[in-house]
Amino acid sequence: DVKVTQSSRYLVKRTGEKVFLECVQDMDHENMFWYRQDPGLGLRLIYFSYDVKMKEKGDIPEGYSVSREKKERFSLILESASTNQTSMYLCASSLDRAWNSPLHFGNGTRLTVT
Amino acid sequence: AQTVTQSQPEMSVQEAETVTLSCTYDTSESNYYLFWYKQPPSRQMILVIRQEAYKQQNATENRFSVNFQKAAKSFSLKISDSQLGDTAMYFCAFSNQGGKLIFGQGTELSVKP
Numbered sequence: 667d668v669k670v671t672q673s674s675r676y677l678v679k680r681t682g683e684k685v686f687l688e689c690v691q692d693m694d695h696e697n698m699f700w701y702r703q704d705p706g707l708g709l710r711l712i713y714f715s716y717d718v719k720m721k722e723k724g725d726i727p728e729g730y731s732v733s734r735e736k737k738e739r740f741s742l743i744l745e746s747a748s749t750n751q752t753s754m755y756l757c758a759s760s761l762d763r764a765w766n767s768p769l770h771f772g773n774g775t776r777l778t779v780t
Numbered sequence: 781a782q783t784v785t786q787s788q789p790e791m792s793v794q795e796a797e798t799v800t801l802s803c804t805y806d807t808s809e810s811n812y813y814l815f816w817y818k819q820p821p822s823r824q825m826i827l828v829i830r831q832e833a834y835k836q837q838n839a840t841e842n843r844f845s846v847n848f849q850k851a852a853k854s855f856s857l858k859i860s861d862s863q864l865g866d867t868a869m870y871f872c873a874f875s876n877q878g879g880k881l882i883f884g885q886g887t888e889l890s891v892k893p
Binding site: 758 | 832882884
């Protein structure tokens, strides 16, 4: 089975801090994604990556950046955390760009910014 | 832009009964994939079922089946013989070329003993 591991399940940070959320997958998947999950809004795509060192903006990239230096690792960076970034963050990977390629998710990181 | 709408924020069903979760979507694409994902209280999201738009036959996975109405842009999930372990948040999702998924708002399903 594909394993997608997010480094933290719970994280509490202060406003203005730089925050790193790490995600690692172990199945040599090409694609990796960062979603944000909020009640009543579902999952919204922040950034995604189809290959090492490649990144593309999703629907809500403002306030975030990403890094993919190795194929298995995809990091989400909050340059200066704000309270409106308090949310559940989900990392996912998929095999390739085929439209039927299902996503495999990590357990999520619940980030609180105070 | 493609959108996915789940109009039922919460639903409940008695154990062993059948429940249907609704999903509608909007797209101008002719071929695409639709998915239902389940997120139990433990939080890891898992794939329940998927359907290719070109296939007229509705997908089935054990107790889970879909009713895909392409003209109406509707993709509902039917859960038969509901079990306590089906209690979860369910998300409908749409994918076209590129493998990027667009999700609905989610429906929280409670199965009651």
